[in-house]
Amino acid sequence: MSLWRYADRLPVEPLVTLDEGDTPLVRAPCLSSLTGCDVWLKVEGANPTGSFKDRGMTVAVSAAVREGAKAVICASTGNTAASAAAYAARAGVRGAVIVPEGKIATGKLAQALMHGARVVALRGNFDQALTLVRELVERHPMSLVNSVNDFRIEGQKTGAFEVCDQLGEAPDVLCIPVGNAGNVTSWWRGFQEYGAAPELHGYQAAGAAPLVQGAPVESPETVASAIRIGNPARWEDAMNAVTGSRGAIRAVTDAQILAAYELLAAREGVFCEPASAASVAGLLAHGAEGRVVCVLTGHGLKDPQTAMTRASSVIPCDATIEAVENAVMGGG
Ligand SMILES: *Cc1c(COP(=O)(O)O)cnc(C)c1O
Numbered sequence: 001m002s003l004w005r006y007a008d009r010l011p012v013e014p015l016v017t018l019d020e021g022d023t024p025l026v027r028a029p030c031l032s033s034l035t036g037c038d039v040w041l042k043v044e045g046a047n048p049t050g051s052f053k054d055r056g057m058t059v060a061v062s063a064a065v066r067e068g069a070k071a072v073i074c075a076s077t078g079n080t081a082a083s084a085a086a087y088a089a090r091a092g093v094r095g096a097v098i099v100p101e102g103k104i105a106t107g108k109l110a111q112a113l114m115h116g117a118r119v120v121a122l123r124g125n126f127d128q129a130l131t132l133v134r135e136l137v138e139r140h141p142m143s144l145v146n147s148v149n150d151f152r153i154e155g156q157k158t159g160a161f162e163v164c165d166q167l168g169e170a171p172d173v174l175c176i177p178v179g180n181a182g183n184v185t186s187w188w189r190g191f192q193e194y195g196a197a198p199e200l201h202g203y204q205a206a207g208a209a210p211l212v213q214g215a216p217v218e219s220p221e222t223v224a225s226a227i228r229i230g231n232p233a234r235w236e237d238a239m240n241a242v243t244g245s246r247g248a249i250r251a252v253t254d255a256q257i258l259a260a261y262e263l264l265a266a267r268e269g270v271f272c273e274p275a276s277a278a279s280v281a282g283l284l285a286h287g288a289e290g291r292v293v294c295v296l297t298g299h300g301l302k303d304p305q306t307a308m309t310r311a312s313s314v315i316p317c318d319a320t321i322e323a324v325e326n327a328v329m330g331g332g
Pocket residue numbers: 051053079080147177178179180181182183184226227273275276297298
């Protein structure tokens with residue numbers, strides 16, 4: 001099964017698909033007892049390239065191919081690049097991605113390169129990259145597959161359908177990280193089409209929180225590289241989504257994000273990337289009531305460097321039974 005089981009609510013045929021969507025919704029017993037809510041995790045890292053971006057990309061690249069596009073392009077903090085590169089490879093069209101130099105997680109870079117995309121490292125940030133690709137597609141016949149492309153939003157709305165179908169009803173609250181704000185826009189559209197209206201609780205990183213501050217942030221900074229965005233393209237849509245749902249967009253610090261990131265891995269057995277943990281950091285910091293779904297947007301393996309700097313170190317050991325015994329049991 002894939003998100004294409006909702007094909008009748010999507011605007012194109014599945015011309016380019018890797019069986020995306022239909023991701024696990026798992027109970028979070030530890031978070032439930034910490035918060036007093038009934039907490040569930042929507043594990044979007046289980047998508048083909050390891051993030052929710054695949055939901056939008058299968059629809060956007062299918063539409064591009066239908067229209068005869070020979071190339072797709074995007075600006076990206078990493079996951080859009082990995083996803084666009086994979087779907088371009090699958091479609092047999094050229095892929096180009098513009099990423100902020102030195103600011104993208106290792107796994108995402110490896111994916112984009114392996115899938116054969118032209119990877120351009122911009123001496124600038126994501127917001128500048130997006131401005132430049134929007135200008136580039138005015139000059140050249142390339143299909144822009146950022147979430148300013150409405151086909152992306154259409155694909156990503158299926159996350160909301162799935163959660164309602166998996167629970168048998170809508171949750172009371174949806175917690176979600178917010179960067180360029182395409183995804184919160186998508187989930188709200190999905191809930192509305194489903195006839196559901198949970199509160200949307202969006203979370204930005206404190207160093208990259210334009211929607212909380214009410215003004216663009218010139219030099220956004222956060223460990224959560226996927227949401228290091230200072231001027232979200234879907235600003236209006238995101239604000240309409242949260243106010244329409246009687247929710248809010250709030251900020252969480254990097255320390256709160258990393259604490260949630262570690263708790264998810266060590267206590268719930270779910271390894272997500274730092275940006276994804278913003279949804280859980282927000283729930284822990286700001287609370288909620290009732291049945292809560294936290295969207296874990298991307299897989300932890302995307303960003304091995306952050307993991308290795310946070311985790312405890314490995315234990316070297318000689319090849320004798322005594323040494324192994326000591327190492328394993330925690331003795332001298
Ligand atoms: C893209 C992304 C986000 C942010 O989604 P937006 O649609 O830009 O708000 C959050 N987490 C991860 C892992 C992402 O890749």
